[in-house]
Amino acid sequence: MTFKQAKEIVERLELAELSLRNSFDNIDHARRSLDDSIIAQKKILNQIPQKDKKISILFLIIMLNVGFIAGLFVGKYLI
Numbered sequence: 001m002t003f004k005q006a007k008e009i010v011e012r013l014e015l016a017e018l019s020l021r022n023s024f025d026n027i028d029h030a031r032r033s034l035d036d037s038i039i040a041q042k043k044i045l046n047q048i049p050q051k052d053k054k055i056s057i058l059f060l061i062i063m064l065n066v067g068f069i070a071g072l073f074v075g076k077y078l079i
Helices: 003-079
Strands: none
Touching: none
16 A cells, blocks of 8 residues: 555545534434424423313303303393
8 A cells, every 4th residue: 555545545534524423413413403303392281281171261260250240231231
């Protein structure tokens, strides 16, 4: 093997090392991004039951108000 061939092999190895390092950095960034999105999804899933309960209570309050207003109209025009 000549010096020129050895130099070319070393350059190829350096280029392969740089591309592997870049690929590992991209994989690590994607993993961190996936971890962040999973944490956000867990937070949302934990909040769903609480929000559902609040929506049910608000629906009951709205129905009571509608019933009260309907009762006022019925009382005013029928009595």
